[in-house]
Each structure stands twice: as structure tokens, then as C-alpha cells.
Amino acid sequence: MSEVIFKSSMAEKIEGFIRFKRSQGYKYDVAPIYTLRYFDEYCLTHGNPTEYSERLVTGFIIHFQEKRNFKKCDFISTLREMGSYLRATGNSSAYVPGKEFQTKRHVKNVYVMSEEEIIAFFGEMDRYYYEKRDDQSVCHCGRNFVYPAYFRLLHATGVRTFEARWLKSSDVNLDQKYIDIMNSKGNRDRRLYIRDDLADYLIKYHEQIIRMFPDTEWFFPSVEGMKCENAGAFAAFFNKIWKKTPFYIEGAKHPTPYSLRHHFATANIIRWASNGEDVHAHLPYLMRAMGHSEIEATYYYVHLVQEHYGMIKEKCSELEDLFPEVIKYDENF
Structure with missing residues (x-):
């Protein structure tokens, strides 16, 4: 499934997690695999535990930051997603890093047009x-x-x-x-x-x-x-x-032609959530329509919806644990 061979007692859990992420449309290579590789090595040198416990995960976070000089935002999302995956697959005691390890999302302040503005x-x-x-x-x-x-x-x-x-x-x-x-x-x-x-x-x-x-x-x-x-x-x-619309305010942030692309994505997500549909299941279709190579780019729009439309934030919140926290914005993505 990957060129990396995991050797610790956590290997089966790690490989199952990677299979799950890839089945959801993620490439899940390079940075996440790098994190999991060193997590696997850490397990081997620290008692080779079989449980994804708080002591194990927090110990690895501290070790990884000190030895590899990494920032939290570079790897904490992978650890949180793995903990959530293990809980979702029956391991109720799996540790999910809490708010003390919360990373700040990078979501550019783009203009999301409302239906009235459209x-x-x-x-x-x-x-x-x-x-x-x-x-x-x-x-x-x-x-x-x-x-x-x-x-x-x-x-x-x-x-x-x-x-x-x-x-x-x-x-x-x-x-x-x-x-x-x-x-x-x-x-x-x-x-x-x-x-x-x-x-x-x-x-x-x-x-x-x-x-x-x-x-x-x-x-x-x-x-x-x-x-x-x-x-x-x-x-x-x-x-x-x-400038001819009643929404124009001189000196204020205004939409651009690209805002119509943003509106297409957010309007679909809002419609699915408002209708009680499974947003998660729809995202691969939206990804293909938008021309994204990875579903991470599509999930950027879920963050936009949560930022701009509070009335459906709760309906999208259950996706948070299984999707990336840090989304890189690109005007042409």
C-alpha cells in the first residue's frame, strides 16, 4: 500500500488508517506518511504499545517537535485524524489530541457571494x-x-x-x-x-x-x-x-469573477447540508466538478461555509475530525 513498512505493534492500525484516507480520495503521501513513519519508530523505542493512548501520543508530539524541529501545524492534524478514525472503527479509548494542540486554520478571507447578491x-x-x-x-x-x-x-x-x-x-x-x-x-x-x-x-x-x-x-x-x-x-x-448593485460599498471588500466559482461550491454544500444529505458522500463529486486533484482542496469550501453560514455549521461539524485542518488557499485551485 506504500513504500514505507511499519514495524511496531501499531502497524496494523496505521495501515488501516492510511487505507481509509486513500479510499476517501486523499493521496495521503509525503507529509502524513512522514509523520506516521516516525510515529511508528517512536512506538518501537518506547515500549512498543498496542493502544493509541494519551501518554503515547502526547509523548510523541513533544518528542517530534524537539527532535525534528517541526511545528504543530505540520503534523498534528494527522495524529488527530488517526485518533478519530480509531474511535470510529471501534477503539473507543483511542486518544484524540484536544484543544491544547489546536491548530489555526489558514483560510483566506475570500468573498462568498450570497444568493441575493448573485x-x-x-x-x-x-x-x-x-x-x-x-x-x-x-x-x-x-x-x-x-x-x-x-x-x-x-x-x-x-x-x-x-x-x-x-x-x-x-x-x-x-x-x-x-x-x-x-x-x-x-x-x-x-x-x-x-x-x-x-x-x-x-x-x-x-x-x-x-x-x-x-x-x-x-x-x-x-x-x-x-x-x-x-x-x-x-x-x-x-x-x-x-458597483451598480445595492451591495456595493466604497472601500469595502468586494467580489471578483472568481467569487462565482466559490459560490458554486458553497451553494452546493449548503443545499446538501440544509436538506439533511450526507455532505461527506457528495464531496468526491464536487471535487471532480471543480477539477481538484485532491479532496483536501474541495474541503476548503466546507471551511468557507462554516465561516460564513453559521446556521449549518453544526451540520458540517461532524466532518471535522476526518478532514484536514490546514487548507492552503490558491486563487486558481
Whole structure:
């Protein structure tokens, strides 16, 4: 199951824990295996105990910090998750490190848009283009079609901003209602099925674009009909529309186009939790839809939900012991 061979009396428990984590979609290599390897060695040199006791675990924490010069946040999550796993599999006496070893989560203060803000944003955008429909300086080169369709795709599918901008028409099958995201982050591909209403909207959109750019291969072409490299133009238009909403406050933190991806993820988690569904069981599907290579990145959004939506915090709290505590944020994850 791994290149590391565990030799202590805890080996079977350690290997079972690793199998469980990998079955949940985690790679569980490098740092966690490093921690468990030294935990196994510590057991061998400290009486080779068979129980995951408080004395054993806290002794290892102190030893590991002193000898390996590691900070708590580098390994404490692995130890806590293993204790929770052992309890969940029948070892009720297994020790789970308490608040004295609590690590501070790293969750960047991103902007999570509410449903009211989403409605206001799209309402103002549609109103803007309706009022400016005869203004060629505003509607030049199909921007009045490209921007609304682009932002609706972000909102409905949660794709990364560059994935949408670089989407080719050949990767969009609106008759079968799916889009293929090709060669994305990590050179990975994925297929996303879209709702009927979005497919109908995009069919009408694409008809307009083909009239303007009959030879373009890009689904959201630039003003020249080429690949849309200019992310700043989309961000500038997003900000322009956001300022028209009643939620805009000068000088305050505001959303960005990427906030639509955040909203897609958090809205799904909130819906599952509010409906009493198993959020844990749904996360692998969300992971694939978002294009994450590891489920740890997807669990970042559970932390966001807990930070911003207190009414479902309790419904997600039972996941805490079996998921990572420290989540690294990446604007393009």
C-alpha cells in the first residue's frame, strides 16, 4: 500500500488508517506518511504499545517537535485524524489530541457571494445591456453577448475563470448538454453536464457569436475573434456591474469573477447540508466538478461555509475530525 513498512505493534492500525484516507480520495503521501513513519519508530523505542493512548501520543508530539524541529501545524492534524478514525472503527479509548494542540486554520478571507447578491449582479448586468442595446461603444464586437454568457457559465458550473475564457467551440456540445474542459490545471480533462436552461441560453448566445465571428474557434472570443487572454477586461466589467448593485460599498471588500466559482461550491454544500444529505458522500463529486486533484482542496469550501453560514455549521461539524485542518488557499485551485 506504500513504500514505507511499519514495524511496531501499531502497524496494523496505521495501515488501516492510511487505507481509509486513500479510499476517501486523499493521496495521503509525503507529509502524513512522514509523520506516521516516525510515529511508528517512536512506538518501537518506547515500549512498543498496542493502544493509541494519551501518554503515547502526547509523548510523541513533544518528542517530534524537539527532535525534528517541526511545528504543530505540520503534523498534528494527522495524529488527530488517526485518533478519530480509531474511535470510529471501534477503539473507543483511542486518544484524540484536544484543544491544547489546536491548530489555526489558514483560510483566506475570500468573498462568498450570497444568493441575493448573485441575483442583484445578474439583474444589473442584464439591465445595463438592455438600456445600452443601441450604444455601439458598449456593445462592440459582441461584448453584450460574451460577458453575460461567460459569467453565467462561471456561476452555473464553477469552472475556473481561465477555463471559461479558453473554451473552444469544439469542446461545447449543447445538443448533448455538456462541455469538455481540456488540458486544465495539472493537464487534466473533465466533462461537465449543464442544465437545460443554461444549454438553451448558450445556444442562442453562440448563434449571435458565429454571426459576428464565423471563423472563430473560441467559445468566448476576444474583440478580434481570437483566444481571450485578457482576464482584466472581464474583471473590469464585473466590477463595473457590481458597483451598480445595492451591495456595493466604497472601500469595502468586494467580489471578483472568481467569487462565482466559490459560490458554486458553497451553494452546493449548503443545499446538501440544509436538506439533511450526507455532505461527506457528495464531496468526491464536487471535487471532480471543480477539477481538484485532491479532496483536501474541495474541503476548503466546507471551511468557507462554516465561516460564513453559521446556521449549518453544526451540520458540517461532524466532518471535522476526518478532514484536514490546514487548507492552503490558491486563487486558481
